[in-house]
Amino acid sequence: MELVNFGNKDTRSGFxxxxxxxxxxxxxxxxxxxxxxxxxxxDAFEKAYPERFFQVGIAEANMMGIAAGxxxxxxxxxxxxxxxxSTSRVYDQIRQSIAYSQKNVKICASHAGLTxxxxxxxxxxxxxxxxxxxxxxxxxxxxxxYQQTLQATLAIANHVGPVYLRFGRPSVPTFIEEDASFVLGxxxxxxxxxDVTLIACGHMVWKSLEALKALREIGISAELINMHTIKPxxxxxxxxxxxxxxxxxxxxxxxxxxxxxxxxxxVLSRQNPAPQEYVAVNDTFGESGTPMELMTxxxxxxxxxxxxxxxxxxxxxxxx
Amino acid sequence: xxxxxxxxxxxxxxILRMVHAVSSGHPGGSLGCADxxxxxxxxxxxxxxxxxxxxxxxxxxxxxxxxxxSPVWYSVLARRGFFEISxxxxxxxxxxxLQGHPSVDKKLPGxxxxxGSLGQGLSVAIGTALxxxxxxxxxxVYCLMGDGEIQEGQVWEAAMYSGNRGxxxxxxxxxxxxxxxxGDVSQIMGVMPLDEKxxxxxxxxxxxxxxxxxxxxxxxxxxxxxxGNRKPKMIIMKTEMGQGVDFMMGTxxxxxxxxxxxxxELALSQLAETHGDF
Numbered sequence: 001m002e003l004v005n006f007g008n009k010d011t012r013s014g015f016x017x018x019x020x021x022x023x024x025x026x027x028x029x030x031x032x033x034x035x036x037x038x039x040x041x042x043d044a045f046e047k048a049y050p051e052r053f054f055q056v057g058i059a060e061a062n063m064m065g066i067a068a069g070x071x072x073x074x075x076x077x078x079x080x081x082x083x084x085x086s087t088s089r090v091y092d093q094i095r096q097s098i099a100y101s102q103k104n105v106k107i108c109a110s111h112a113g114l115t116x117x118x119x120x121x122x123x124x125x126x127x128x129x130x131x132x133x134x135x136x137x138x139x140x141x142x143x144x145x146y147q148q149t150l151q152a153t154l155a156i157a158n159h160v161g162p163v164y165l166r167f168g169r170p171s172v173p174t175f176i177e178e179d180a181s182f183v184l185g186x187x188x189x190x191x192x193x194x195d196v197t198l199i200a201c202g203h204m205v206w207k208s209l210e211a212l213k214a215l216r217e218i219g220i221s222a223e224l225i226n227m228h229t230i231k232p233x234x235x236x237x238x239x240x241x242x243x244x245x246x247x248x249x250x251x252x253x254x255x256x257x258x259x260x261x262x263x264x265x266x267v268l269s270r271q272n273p274a275p276q277e278y279v280a281v282n283d284t285f286g287e288s289g290t291p292m293e294l295m296t297x298x299x300x301x302x303x304x305x306x307x308x309x310x311x312x313x314x315x316x317x318x319x320x
Numbered sequence: 321x322x323x324x325x326x327x328x329x330x331x332x333x334x335i336l337r338m339v340h341a342v343s344s345g346h347p348g349g350s351l352g353c354a355d356x357x358x359x360x361x362x363x364x365x366x367x368x369x370x371x372x373x374x375x376x377x378x379x380x381x382x383x384x385x386x387x388x389x390s391p392v393w394y395s396v397l398a399r400r401g402f403f404e405i406s407x408x409x410x411x412x413x414x415x416x417x418l419q420g421h422p423s424v425d426k427k428l429p430g431x432x433x434x435x436g437s438l439g440q441g442l443s444v445a446i447g448t449a450l451x452x453x454x455x456x457x458x459x460x461v462y463c464l465m466g467d468g469e470i471q472e473g474q475v476w477e478a479a480m481y482s483g484n485r486g487x488x489x490x491x492x493x494x495x496x497x498x499x500x501x502x503g504d505v506s507q508i509m510g511v512m513p514l515d516e517k518x519x520x521x522x523x524x525x526x527x528x529x530x531x532x533x534x535x536x537x538x539x540x541x542x543x544x545x546x547x548g549n550r551k552p553k554m555i556i557m558k559t560e561m562g563q564g565v566d567f568m569m570g571t572x573x574x575x576x577x578x579x580x581x582x583x584x585e586l587a588l589s590q591l592a593e594t595h596g597d598f
Contacts, residue, residue: 030454054450057484062443062477069383069447072432073375073455077447092437093474097444101424101434 003209006174009146011167011203012110016041018153019078019108023049026076026157032067033080034060039169040080040110060085064093068103076157077105083112083166084125091131098162099135106156107132108165113253114281114298115203115291116169124286130258132164133231139163139184140231142252142260144205146174148228151182159184168253170291172203187234189241193223196309197241200251201227201260204279204300208251211305220309230260235267242274247312251279251305253295275315277308324533326594327399328358332564333591334395334408334598339578342412345420348574349466350392352497352530352559356464357396359536366459369401372429380459381448383433385441386466386495387421388576394418397430399595408598439472441465442492446478449490464493468500471509476521483522486550491543492523494554495530499561499572514556524551530559565590 022029023045031045032054046053056063060081067077079086086109087094098105114124133140141156141163143149149167156163180188190205191212200208205226215222223241227234242248248268250261261278268274281298295301322330331354339345361367365380384393391411398405403417410416417428421436433444445463452461469475482490494514498505505511515525524546529535543553561575562568565587568579579587 052454056481057477059477059481061440061474062446062481065440065443065474065478066447066450066481068433069444069449070451072381072444072448073377073451073457075451075454093440093443096434096437097440101432103433 003213004175008171009174010169010171011143011146011149012039012169013041014143014146014149015108015110015153015165015167016044018150020044020048022154022157023052028074028076029078029157030054030070030075031078031080032056032063034058034063034085036081039082040108042080060090061093064090064105065097067105068097068101071103071105078108079105080108080110082123083109083128084123087128087131087164088125095135099137102137103162104160106163106165108153110167111169112166113168113202114286114294114300115253117291117294118288120288121285126253126255126281126286127258128164128166129230129252129254129260130262133258133263137161138231139229140166141184141229142166142201143228144202144226145172145176147176147178147180148182151180152228155182155184166202168203173206175206175209182228185229185232185234187237188226188228189237190224190226191222193221193245195221195245196223196313197245197248198222198224198251198305198309199227199238199248199260199264200224201230202253204251204253207302208305210302211309214302214306215309220313222309227260230263233263233267235271238264238267239272242268242272246316247275249277249279249305249308249312251300253300254280256280256282275312277312279304279308322594324355324358324362326592327362328354329564329592330595331358331392331395331399333588333593335391336565336579336584336587337597338391338394338408338411340581340584341409343578344412345391345578346388346576347391347578348499348561348568348572348576349386349389349495349497351565351568352561352563353389353392353464353495354564355533356493356530356536356557356559357392359533360462361396361400363537364540369429372402374432376432376448377455377457378459381432381461383435383441383445383461383463384422385435385463386438386469387435390418390420390422393422398598402430403428405598438466438469439474442475442478445490445492446482446487449487452489458489460489460491462491462493464495466500467494467496467498467511468505468508470494470511479518479521479523482552487552488548488550491553491555493557495559496556497559497561499575501572501575503572518554522551523554524549525554525556527556527558530557531563
């Protein structure tokens with residue numbers, strides 16, 4: 001895959017556009033927001049379908065319960081708030097009223113990770129993927145760019161069951177084609193390679209594409225997988241690639257504990273042990289700063305991926 | 321045919337025998353709400369027991385938020401034909417559909433959301449009330465909560481929402497027995513004045529005697545007449561924890577403890593077997 005940026009856009013706007021289109025496509029789709037309509041880009045839906053938009057105020061626990069109850073009678077609720085308030089604040093409500101109760105609720109979360117920037121650690125949730133993938137019945141989706149967030153928003157409406165959809169605040173490169181398919185639970189292999197498997201989610205897929213270029217220049221052939229669905233995880237895609245390359249680097253804007261890297265490690269340790277390096281935040285809270293400064297300081301930028309690849313390759317057992 | 325009181329006596333026997341069989345569960349609140357559940361399921365609610373559907377379209381939807389009083393709900397559901405009465409013997413046992421706290425994953429007819437972690441039911445009921453309005457379905461949505469339960473903050477988020485949105489197809493009921501696990505509600509964390517609190521949040525407030533069928537009937541009739549007035553309905557239902565068994569009344573002790581065999585016999589001797597034990 002070539003390194004083509006069609007232009008920077010925020011992934012939350014992909015969600016907003018997807019939701020607006022869903023309003024037209026599916027009369028059962030309803031949207032709930034806890035006082036962050038503008039931040040979540042839900043205004044277009046609100047304007048077009050006011051009778052299906054529910055402003056709940058700053059009351060996220062209530063929002064999750066209402067969403068669960070709305071499914072009784074056939075609605076498909078999409079909740080919108082920041083990732084922190086979509087997960088850690090309301091974990092028990094999601095656990096009991098949504099996941100355990102098998103409710104068809106789509107929990108849509110913006111401003112995930114460090115890159116919401118200056119607001120600082122109170123809002124920079126880095127544990128959400130781990131929390132949500134631990135819940136039985138819950139699907140976890142982390143799309144890579146604007147276009148994929150739009151596609152994922154459309155796709156999860158057709159998946160019966162609870163879904164956590166994670167996206168972000170900053171403008172990041174858009175590189176996925178408008179006509180590219182999105183299948184929940186099926187990873188996209190973006191480049192073929194032989195020396196190392198790179199598995200990334202969210203905007204770390206773009207960072208991995210940048211890393212790929214640097215790696216090619218030093219003669220390393222990397223296979224890049226966009227793991228947009230962390231649960232259910234495409235185990236076959238991981239095993240097929242790592243069987244070929246013999247090692248893996250995972251890249252995510254999340255804690256090292258519990259995220260994509262751990263999901264991949266669990267597959268490999270059970271079925272095909274291989275050296276792995278994590279590009280992730282190492283058991284620490286974030287802080288205020290620009291998104292780029294934070295990515296650099298907390299070790300999840302392009303050079304960190306390149307360095308991790310170099311480290312993992314030398315750990316590969318010698319092939320006889 | 322049995323009177324509501326005769327049915328309630330059987331339901332109380334079911335509750336005691338269920339919790340005794342597994343030496344666990346919550347008899348106190350279950351006994352206290354037996355008359356209410358019998359009134360609701362044998363007279364008030366509109367439902368299809370044999371053709372239970374999760375969506376509940378064209379029916380009333382009932383949520384139990386204080387899920388620990390599951391024995392009374394299971395007994396009444398079984399006695400109304402949602403499932404076999406013999407299944408009550410599986411309560412809290414391995415692989416049973418009758419979980420300690422109500423769940424939906426084992427597909428027990430009559431239950432639409434899991435409850436047990438307190439404070440969540442009213443929000444869920446709001447959601448269904450909103451969906452009923454969108455579906456132009458004129459049936460009621462009910463939610464029963466405990467009085468101790470309303471110490472949970474989420475209840476007040478839900479109270480604020482319902483009042484602001486004028487959710488007039490929602491009927492909430494508080495089981496006002498002034499008991500919770502650690503003692504009297506008024507001592508642990510007082511919730512009074514209940515009526516003024518809910519009125520201040522925009523609700524229409526009623527009080528009823530949870531052991532008097534005519535009181536329940538009269539309040540529900542009043543509520544029916546006040547449909548469509550843009551106000552959610554709150555019923556403060558006065559009950560006695562342990563009602564029907566003399567040594568279980570007047571104390572919080574039986575909130576979450578099952579009787580031993582001797583206590584069970586003594587309790588059953590106070591309650592007529594009307595429909596026949598499971």
